Amino acid sequence: MYDVKVRGSLIEGNKSYHQISEDISKPVENKPPKWWYIAMSISTIMLLGGIWAVYITISEGIGTWGLNNSVAWGWGIINFVWWIGIGHAGTAFSIFLLILRQKWRTSINRAAEAMTIFAVLAAGLFPMIHMGRIWFAFYIFPYPNTRGPLWLNFNSPLFWDVVAISTYLMVSATFWYVGMIPDFATIRDRAKKTGSKIREGIYGMMSFGWDGSTRTWLRYETLAAILGGLAAPLVISVHSIVSMDFATSVMPGWHTTIFPPYFVIGAIFSGFGMVLTLMIIIRKMYKFQEYVTKDHINAIGRILTFISLIMGTAYMTEIFIAWYSGSEYEFYTFFMNRITGDYYWAFYIMITCNAIIPQLFWFEKVRTNITLVFIISIFINIGMWFERYVIVVTSLTKDYLPSAWADYSPSYIEIMFYLGTIGLFLVGVLGFFKFIPMFAASEIKGILRSTSEKPVRLEDN
Amino acid sequence: MQKNIIGIYKDETLIAPVINQLREQGVEVKDVYTPFPVNDIIEAMKLKTNFPYFAFAFGVIGFSLTFLFLYWTSAISYPLVLGGKPYLSLSFVVIIFVMVINVTVTGSLIAFFVREKKGPGTKPKFDSEDVNDDKFVVFIDKTAKMTDDDSAKISDILRSSGAVDVKENV
Numbered sequence: 001m002y003d004v005k006v007r008g009s010l011i012e013g014n015k016s017y018h019q020i021s022e023d024i025s026k027p028v029e030n031k032p033p034k035w036w037y038i039a040m041s042i043s044t045i046m047l048l049g050g051i052w053a054v055y056i057t058i059s060e061g062i063g064t065w066g067l068n069n070s071v072a073w074g075w076g077i078i079n080f081v082w083w084i085g086i087g088h089a090g091t092a093f094s095i096f097l098l099i100l101r102q103k104w105r106t107s108i109n110r111a112a113e114a115m116t117i118f119a120v121l122a123a124g125l126f127p128m129i130h131m132g133r134i135w136f137a138f139y140i141f142p143y144p145n146t147r148g149p150l151w152l153n154f155n156s157p158l159f160w161d162v163v164a165i166s167t168y169l170m171v172s173a174t175f176w177y178v179g180m181i182p183d184f185a186t187i188r189d190r191a192k193k194t195g196s197k198i199r200e201g202i203y204g205m206m207s208f209g210w211d212g213s214t215r216t217w218l219r220y221e222t223l224a225a226i227l228g229g230l231a232a233p234l235v236i237s238v239h240s241i242v243s244m245d246f247a248t249s250v251m252p253g254w255h256t257t258i259f260p261p262y263f264v265i266g267a268i269f270s271g272f273g274m275v276l277t278l279m280i281i282i283r284k285m286y287k288f289q290e291y292v293t294k295d296h297i298n299a300i301g302r303i304l305t306f307i308s309l310i311m312g313t314a315y316m317t318e319i320f321i322a323w324y325s326g327s328e329y330e331f332y333t334f335f336m337n338r339i340t341g342d343y344y345w346a347f348y349i350m351i352t353c354n355a356i357i358p359q360l361f362w363f364e365k366v367r368t369n370i371t372l373v374f375i376i377s378i379f380i381n382i383g384m385w386f387e388r389y390v391i392v393v394t395s396l397t398k399d400y401l402p403s404a405w406a407d408y409s410p411s412y413i414e415i416m417f418y419l420g421t422i423g424l425f426l427v428g429v430l431g432f433f434k435f436i437p438m439f440a441a442s443e444i445k446g447i448l449r450s451t452s453e454k455p456v457r458l459e460d461n
Numbered sequence: 462m463q464k465n466i467i468g469i470y471k472d473e474t475l476i477a478p479v480i481n482q483l484r485e486q487g488v489e490v491k492d493v494y495t496p497f498p499v500n501d502i503i504e505a506m507k508l509k510t511n512f513p514y515f516a517f518a519f520g521v522i523g524f525s526l527t528f529l530f531l532y533w534t535s536a537i538s539y540p541l542v543l544g545g546k547p548y549l550s551l552s553f554v555v556i557i558f559v560m561v562i563n564v565t566v567t568g569s570l571i572a573f574f575v576r577e578k579k580g581p582g583t584k585p586k587f588d589s590e591d592v593n594d595d596k597f598v599v600f601i602d603k604t605a606k607m608t609d610d611d612s613a614k615i616s617d618i619l620r621s622s623g624a625v626d627v628k629e630n631v
Contacts, residue, residue, distance in 0.1 A: 017496060017595035142534065151534040153543050155552045163556055167563040174570055185585070186496070186593040208574070209583030212592045214506060216577055217498040222512040223573045230562045237558060445595075446497040449474075 010104055010451040013290040017445050021186050024441040027286055028187055032434050043426035050420005053413045062132050064413045071396040071408035076130040078388040079418050083123030084242055089271015090116025091172045092235045098228045103451055104299055106443040107291045112275045113176040118428030120169045122421035157244040164238045175227045182442040185210035239267045252329035253395035262314045269307045273380030276300055280374045291439055294368050301367035304358050312355035337394045346390050353383020464603040466612055468619030469626040473597050477501040479622040492600045494592035516569045523564025527557045
């Protein structure tokens with residue numbers, strides 16, 4: 001049972017059910033605020049820059065990137081893993097909290113899932129374009145062909161990636177959409193009242209004829225539980241598979257058994273960081289302080305403290321095992337090329353942002369100071385990017401043979417491509433702000449009675 | 462033309478007792494339309510779903526199909542030794558695991574919409590009275606056997622239990 005006295009009120013402002021529909025439909029029904037147009041323009045420009053970079057990459061080839069024979073995976077894979085990690089928390093957040101029956105998920109799950117979809121879309125672009133000759137991209141699917149038929153290597157983590165990530169995108173998108181159907185119906189009915197024909201038509205189409213029948217609700221809830229229950233192991237497996245892209249190779253610094261759990265935790269960590277960033281923006285810009293309360297932020301802060309400790313432990317374990325294993329290559333990578341050496345700065349940015357700064361969340365004063373929380377969440381996003389940078393670049397630049405050692409710095413095409421995916425993500429998220437109810441209104445109504453201090457107000461003023 | 466009696470409520474906690482009260486009178490509530498799922502109502506209506514069994518069946522189908530496909534491609538259609546592993550490699554577990562989830566999700570989703578007869582552009586069966594906003598509607602079939610007295614009695618029960626409005630013959 002949720003004890004309001006102990007855990008605080010999740011929805012403030014003594015809302016009535018109607019007031020919740022009103023508040024949550026407002027951004028969809030009204031014109032977006034001025035900052036929205038500005039943000040949308042900037043993101044579109046970034047996206048266009050990215051499209052240009054992709055055009056150059058495809059028309060001229062991967063040679064336009066800063067890669068070389070030793071560092072064959074540069075920003076491409078760093079950004080891929082970074083985006084996948086961010087894309088992980090949305091679903092992880094929504095689903096683990098659903099399974100654990102945590103009521104505070106209701107205000108955050110919708111935005112977290114939206115973030116997942118756009119982040120996974122952005123992530124998928126990197127390996128697809130890095131393969132080169134994108135017009136042959138269908139080769140990655142097993143289909144009967146005239147070459148034997150020669151099937152794919154089903155033992156390869158790269159193929160597992162294809163299966164896992166496309167399934168993950170499908171499952172998250174499904175889960176997200178199914179969750180929105182009742183809210184689309186609310187908007188449809190409201191549009192009918194105000195006589196807005198276009199909105200009624202579009203949201204009517206998207207609401208699949210939802211009518212709120214109890215029979216439907218029962219099946220709907222069961223469907224949500226099934227999807228949630230299945231997506232939870234999927235979240236774990238997807239990032240484990242991503243980690244195996246690295247761990248099954250024999251590169252020093254990659255070939256370790258710690259990688260799957262380390263990557264999964266890292267993904268959830270970076271995703272929670274991004275959820276925080278996004279929720280604080282929504283809360284501030286759309287004045288949703290009554291739905292995303294300080295208690296919500298506080299709860300995420302507590303989780304981040306814990307995950308950050310695990311991250312720190314993982315970093316130390318890696319370093320300890322590099323020494324303890326007695327492998328001179330592992331030792332070299334960790335002690336000469338990470339803690340010290342050319343890329344030490346990236347290593348210390350990673351440690352500071354992921355393992356040290358989030359420890360500030362131990363203090364309640366920090367967790368309840370929204371500005372500080374926002375800044376720390378940005379640090380986490382940066383830190384997690386550098387984690388992937390450290391893993392990829394330090395191991396590849398200096399491998400077994402000193403004759404193969406090479407430096408790596410990204411070309412401006414790679415940088416533009418990365419900025420372009422940020423643009424894609426932002427365009428998606430801003431579109432979400434405008435066209436989709438940002439909170440799961442039906443779920444918020446469902447928890448209102450059990451998580452408010454006062455009895456639910458049934459009359460409207 | 463089928464006639465119905467509907468009772469409109471503002472408070473969802475009042476509905477489960479009414480359903481039981483009506484059942485004692487021999488009247489089954491056909492449906493309750495609510496803006497969010499209310500467990501008490503589901504229990505009072507004694508609704509059950511076999512959905513989880515369907516999902517399990519889809520999982521079994523997904524497992525079998527994926528396994529057969531991987532086995533056929535790798536051991537029968539074009540046997541090829543990769544990395545010294547046997548044709549039927551244990552590492553197929555990863556793909557099977559993911560595909561079981563994939564097939565189960567797709568199957569459950571299709572099953573849900575087929576069972577509910579819902580799809581893009583379907584018209585809702587009942588969308589008046591703000592059921593997707595803040596009203597809870599108890600929906601009762603007015604059968605041919607029912608006299609006007611019977612329906613008046615039902616209306617009375619609905620009204621006395623706290624319905625803000627009762628409509629007959631809608």
